[in-house]
Amino acid sequence: MPNKAHVRTKINGEEIEFLCEPRQSLLECLRDIAGLTGTKEGCNDGNCGSCTVVFDGRIVPSCLVLGVEAQGREITTIEGIAEGNLLHPIQQAFLESAALQCGVCTPGFIVAAKALLDQEPDPSEERVRLWLANNLCRCTGYDKIIRAVMDAAAKRREEVPA
Amino acid sequence: MKWFDYQAPQSVGEAAALLAEHGERARILAGGTDLLVQMRAGRREPSLIVDVKNIPELTGIHWDTGQGLTLGAAVPCYQIAADSRVREAYPSLVEVASLIGGTQIQGRASIGGNLCNSAPSADAVPLLIALSASCKITGPNGERIVAVEDFCTGPGQNVLGRGELLVSLHFPAPRPSQGARYLRFIPRNEMDIAVVGAGVSVVLNDGHFESARVALSAVAPTPVFVREAGDALAGQPVNDESIARAAALAKQAARPISDMRGTIEYRRHLCEVLTRRALQEAVARARK
Numbered sequence: 001m002p003n004k005a006h007v008r009t010k011i012n013g014e015e016i017e018f019l020c021e022p023r024q025s026l027l028e029c030l031r032d033i034a035g036l037t038g039t040k041e042g043c044n045d046g047n048c049g050s051c052t053v054v055f056d057g058r059i060v061p062s063c064l065v066l067g068v069e070a071q072g073r074e075i076t077t078i079e080g081i082a083e084g085n086l087l088h089p090i091q092q093a094f095l096e097s098a099a100l101q102c103g104v105c106t107p108g109f110i111v112a113a114k115a116l117l118d119q120e121p122d123p124s125e126e127r128v129r130l131w132l133a134n135n136l137c138r139c140t141g142y143d144k145i146i147r148a149v150m151d152a153a154a155k156r157r158e159e160v161p162a
Numbered sequence: 163m164k165w166f167d168y169q170a171p172q173s174v175g176e177a178a179a180l181l182a183e184h185g186e187r188a189r190i191l192a193g194g195t196d197l198l199v200q201m202r203a204g205r206r207e208p209s210l211i212v213d214v215k216n217i218p219e220l221t222g223i224h225w226d227t228g229q230g231l232t233l234g235a236a237v238p239c240y241q242i243a244a245d246s247r248v249r250e251a252y253p254s255l256v257e258v259a260s261l262i263g264g265t266q267i268q269g270r271a272s273i274g275g276n277l278c279n280s281a282p283s284a285d286a287v288p289l290l291i292a293l294s295a296s297c298k299i300t301g302p303n304g305e306r307i308v309a310v311e312d313f314c315t316g317p318g319q320n321v322l323g324r325g326e327l328l329v330s331l332h333f334p335a336p337r338p339s340q341g342a343r344y345l346r347f348i349p350r351n352e353m354d355i356a357v358v359g360a361g362v363s364v365v366l367n368d369g370h371f372e373s374a375r376v377a378l379s380a381v382a383p384t385p386v387f388v389r390e391a392g393d394a395l396a397g398q399p400v401n402d403e404s405i406a407r408a409a410a411l412a413k414q415a416a417r418p419i420s421d422m423r424g425t426i427e428y429r430r431h432l433c434e435v436l437t438r439r440a441l442q443e444a445v446a447r448a449r450k
Contacts, residue, residue, distance in 0.1 A: 022168035045199045052266055060269040064194050068168045133352045134264025
């Protein structure tokens with residue numbers, strides 16, 4: 001059996017080190033080694049977006065990244081979205097719009113939506129829908145999710161005028 | 163997934179040496195959006211993964227007004243779509259980089275990987291052929307250049323031999339009055355595998371086609387370069403008749419199968435429709 005790999009990385013602003021098998025995905029490393037179970041496993045083949053994390057500034061499906069690839073990179077998970085005890089405006093909007101039911105897809109949607117609003121504060125509804133096409137939800141029918149993202153974007157623009 | 167070793171070489175030479183030593187037991191990892199899915203499904207069981215994303219030649223985008231574009235084989239789609247030089251010179255390439263998978267997949271998937279995965283339905287490949295792109299391949303016997311239309315040899319198969327890797331794709335600088343377009347048919351709005359795809363490029367001169375290239379996907383065991391369709395346009399006036407003749411030739415060149423995505427007849431019909439529309443849109447772009 002090959003040796004485990006030693007990985008040094010930054011997750012949610014914190015330097016961490018772990019040992020993993022090369023075959024373990026970043027998703028498995030986050031959940032089973034780092035104990036960050038907010039990131040969810042859905043399809044495990046890149047279709048559903050439940051395991052979305054920010055990897056060096058870009059959203060990726062963490063099921064299609066190997067844990068060993070995290071060496072020297074920076075990762076943000078759903079646990080890194082709220083500011084202390086204060087929910088992020090997107091998280092707040094999801095609660096207020098009831099944009100979740102079972103909740104498995106929610107962390108992926110929030111991480112992906114935040115990445116969009118960070119780079120485009122005023123996206124059209126079409127843009128939001130297309131950006132989130134890689135995130136599947138089998139409960140809500142999407143409308144409430146899209147509305148929550150649009151509401152959060154509007155609220156953020158009020159708070160931080162361009 | 164079964165146990166495997168992981169190596170992330172820093173140079174093309176180091177990668178080629180690892181690939182030569184391990185042969186069929188090694189696989190190259192770029193974005194992993196095809197490879198890791200295939201490994202989980204048990205379709206591939208490599209004992210060594212060679213991650214090529216630390217190799218500068220595979221991760222860079224180089225643009226030269228005279229020489230054209232050199233695109234590292236592992237550059238992820240989102241980086242291609244965000245590059246202002248690529249957006250300016252090859253808008254059709256930006257479109258393709260923006261329609262493979264969804265946002266998260268585009269954060270990982272590369273155009274080089276799309277080509278090396280060698281699926282008959284690969285979205286990028288017809289456009290690469292239409293744009294006259296060529297592959298820079300390095301291996302134990304040095305470097306060689308292969309035209310993209312000669313790269314794929316069957317479903318999931320290509321010309322890469324033991325120890326060889328795709329380093330970069332080269333695109334000639336666009337000509338004045340050149341336009342290109344890739345269109346695919348899918349029953350959804352996004353995130354789907356093409357039923358048929360058509361990539362075209364045209365160069366116009368004084369109301370005539372100076373040259374044109376047409377290629378198709380998902381209608382044969384490999385992407386198809388329909389040389390005769392482009393040849394039929396060369397020297398012809400730009401009008402509905404000449405475009406219709408080229409589209410008919412594309413339909414004739416298709417050798418599709420029937421499967422869950424479409425029947426032979428339906429796919430052949432789509433070849434004609436998509437080639438015609440792609441040519442019309444490429445002409446409109448060339449006139450701008």
